[in-house]
Amino acid sequence: MACLSATAIPSPMTDLQPLPPDAPLPHRKVLRQWLQPLSAKGTARALALLALDYALLAAALAGAVRVGPAWAQLACGVVAGLVIGRLFIIGHDACHQSLTPHRTLNRWLGRLAFLPSLTPYSLWDVGHNVVHHGFTNLKGADFVWAPCTGEEFAALSPLQRGLDRIYRSGWGPGLYYLVEIWWKRMFFPDRRHMPTRRRVFLLDNLLVSAFGLAWTIAVVLLARHTGQPVAWLLLCAVVVPFLAWCTLIGFVVYVHHTHTAVAWHAERGAWSAAQPFVSTTVHLTFPLAIGSLLHHIMEHTAHHVDMGIPLYRLRQAQATLEAMLPGRIVVQRFSWRWYFDTARRCKLYDFDRGCWTDYAGRPTSAPQPA
DSSP states (O other): OOOOOOTOOOSSSGGGGOOTTTTTOHHHHHHHHHHHGGGOOOOOHHHHHHHHHHHHHHHHHHHHHSSSSSHHHHHHHHHHHHHHHHHHHHHHHHHHSSSSSOOOHHHHHHHHHGGGGOHHHHHHIIIIIIIISTTTTBBBOOOTTOOOHHHHHHHSSSHHHHHHHHTTTSSSSHHHHHHHHIIIIIISSSSSOOOOOOHHHHHHHHHHHHHHHHHHHHHHHHHHTTTTTTHHIIIIIIIHHOOOOOOOOHHHHHHHHTTTOOOOOEEEEHHHHTTTHTTTTTEEEEGGGGGGTTTTTOOHHHHHHHSSGGGHHHHHHHHHHHHHHHTTTTEEEHHHHHHHHHHHSSSSEETTTTEEEEETTBBBBBOOOO
């Protein structure tokens, strides 16, 4: 079977042939050419998805504030948090300019979709699009779930070591996102975490703060109108949805880039040579098409190869990549056993040996090739 050379640029996807496992990986531009037919965007579809998810959020929050069994109100609050995640994924697409063909419309739809997650659009743009996508799994650049070395962990304060253990226990992804990403880098970040000062950062923070304040006031008024305790309704309709959202995104980002077969790099040359847009990303699969409930964000390798592919075409794009690059993409079927085993094994990273270790420095994964 003929293989596609690194310089060939096919037009229709039907012309493509799988690459042999020992063939050099083509340049990223070539991989994007493979996926180019899937990069078409539609405004009507994007608006329909946004309207649908806002309607689902309104329904979930209505259930959280309605007088009824306490468990039902709390359950509706959790569902609201999951829907906030769906809205965030739409905003994530808009921030990548992959939601509609219109740049200005994308910016405003992104801000609108980000409001329930209290995410400042411009700060997410810098931290995610520029830093994370630009330097995925490069130590010292990509800060998202970046593992400590043994020496770095030993130098942490007792509180910091304790937090790291909680974050990487498998039970703490929500706390990690809440503290390390949202609080430190998104919500009015200090100069240590965001040295650049831009007017749009402040304006976006004020926008999400105003939304959060209006949301809180509305719930307080509804509590008084329905005769329910204010603190209880704030818990069900504000606190639980936000914490459920933090848990969801903390988990999603963790499983996207943490795996015993996924390496981190400390040196930029080696990182670049490892083709990080393919090698540092996990495609996590779920039974019963559960991944579609999260707008196919788990088809993550295709997203890192070409951020311009809209969410409603990611499944086909991922299938194309896996057919073209057999054996090169990390595909992991989700199970709680796998998840907690990964959390047990992926504590620290030894860059000299190229492997994950536990907190005692014992290797827990096979060394990755330099």
